[in-house]
Amino acid sequence: MYDFEFARPATVDEAVALLADEDAQALGGGQTFIPTLKQRLAAPSRLVSLSGIAALRFVRMEGDLLCIGGGTTHATVAREAAARFPALAALAAHIGDPAVRNRGSIGGSLANNDPSACYPAAALGTGATIVTDRNTHAADDYFQGMFTTALEPGEIVTEVRFALPEAASYQKFVQPASRFALVGVFVARMAEGVRVAVTGAAEDGVFRWTEAEAALEDDFAPGVLEALSLPAEGMIGDMHGSSEYRAHLVGVMTRRAVVAATASG
Amino acid sequence: MTRVAMMVNGREVSGEVEGRTLLVDFLRQQLGLTGTHVGCDTSQCGACTVHVGGVPVKSCAMFALEAEGAEVRTIEGMAAPDGTLSVIQRAFQEHHGLQCGYCTPGMVMSAAGLLQVNPDPSEHEVRVWLEGNICRCTGYHNIVRAILAAAAELRGDAAAAA
Incomplete structure (x- = not known):
């Protein structure tokens, strides 16, 4: 280098x-x-390494919100969010491998916005707030395409604030070589409604599957998703899976997430 | 060049490094601690696993300057000063947990990290933990056996001592 x-x-x-x-x-x-x-x-x-900034490493409740410092490692989130937000802790516990989880941070993942990363699904799937040194971004406005976010050059993710869901689950179909999501779906039943966020599948990165959200709003059960499907157009197609395959997997993983969220909630 | 200082295997060390100098290159080239291996240099294989601040990390995916002031432990710090192997190292020997040995330093450091947080792992938990450590010889079976045996010995299980 x-x-x-x-x-x-x-x-x-x-x-x-x-x-x-x-x-x-x-x-x-x-x-x-x-x-x-x-x-x-x-x-x-x-x-500019952010690893020396102790103030960026915390997991704490503020009112009803779970607040996580941007420099907090995946291993710490897996441990310290487990009681309050088990679906987020489980997501963090399955990123990469144990050594990677001791270095990689939630702020780094959200700033990078890899189209196959896990954290963007949790942030968009719960409508989290991304706090920076100069701004606060609603997740719905923050993710703007593959490796693209609302961040300005030099803007640092200092904190992520999560409202706690009534029930939630993240289901990841692992691409075994990279351990990124071939497709990952975060389903959350929030006080304001059901949210479904999909990572790994689309060329534009993480997105909300609004048809599934509407169906689950009426009846939070996997059966209501049977009639729904996503077009292959715009899905990632590569040596690991065609765009048709990924579109199909979104449905499968969403149903699994609803089943798991129901069991946990 | 910038001066970097850290504690490696209980010893205060320092050296001059570039910004881009990886921790693994500082350990191997400047300190001569060549037990830590570079396998893939793409943070996939785990041969370069060392402990920083008490937890396993991939030393090829961290800059030396990020370890300023940190406590680092490498495979050379696992055995006693007189050369007596640690429980985990001895278990790898006894259970034939290595063939070519290239991945072994990383495997041992990774296993030590597991047993710190989970002294009584199931076989499945050991296998899942080793996702970030690749071995192309053993098929992992004896590595898993070695780690389970080391865990039992460290817990003081009677069956393991027998």
Whole structure:
């Protein structure tokens, strides 16, 4: 990889100042970005590691919201969110592998918005709020396509706020080599209604399956999904599965998620 | 170049590194701790697994400067100073948990991380935990056996001691 200037600030303010440089780039846990650097797909002049900012690592309740610091690792979320939000903890517990989960962070995952990542499904599937150093973003406005978000250059995800669902489940069909989601579906029965978010399937990244949401709103049971299907158009097709296969899997994984959410709720 | 200092296997160490210097390269090239292996260099295989702050991480997916001030433990820190193998290492030997041995340092460090958080894992839990450690020789069976035996010994199970 190309060399860069490395900075490891202790506060968010310092990090934001260091990121003001045009070619500066934030480094979360690095589990995606370091391999990207090795492939020379990115060449920042300055890398600003967020790993020294203790204030970005927390899991706590504030009122009715579960609030998670942007620098919190998947392993910590798996452990500390288990009692309040078991579906989110289970999602975190199945990202990558144990060593990856000790470095990778929720803020890094949401900032990257990989079309096959797990956390975007949880954020969109619960209508979470993504808090940054300068703004708050509703999940519905935050995800804007493959590897694209509402974040400005240099904007840091400092916190993610989740309303707790009445019942929820994330079901991931694992692509076994990468352990990313070939298709992953997050289903949540929220106080305001049912939400269904799909990752891994679409070329534009995570999306809400609104037809399924409407059907489940009337009757939260897997049977109501039998009549629904998604078109293959716009779905990812690659060596791991065709777009038709992924469209089909969305239905399968959504039904499984409804069954699991019903059992857990 | 930037100065980096950390504690490796209980010893204070420091060196001059570039921003891009990976932790694994600092350990191997500057400290001479070549027990930690680079298998794939794409954070898939786990041969480079070491402990940072007490938990397993892939040292090829972390910069040396990110370990500033951290406590790092490598495979060289597992045996006693007189060379007596740790329980996990001995179990790998006794249960033939290695063939070529390339993945073994990572396997041992990963297993140690598992037994810290789950002293009594099921066979399934061991296999799931090892998702990030690839072995191309053994078929994993004896590795799993070794870890289960080490777990039993560390718990002080009578059956394992017999």
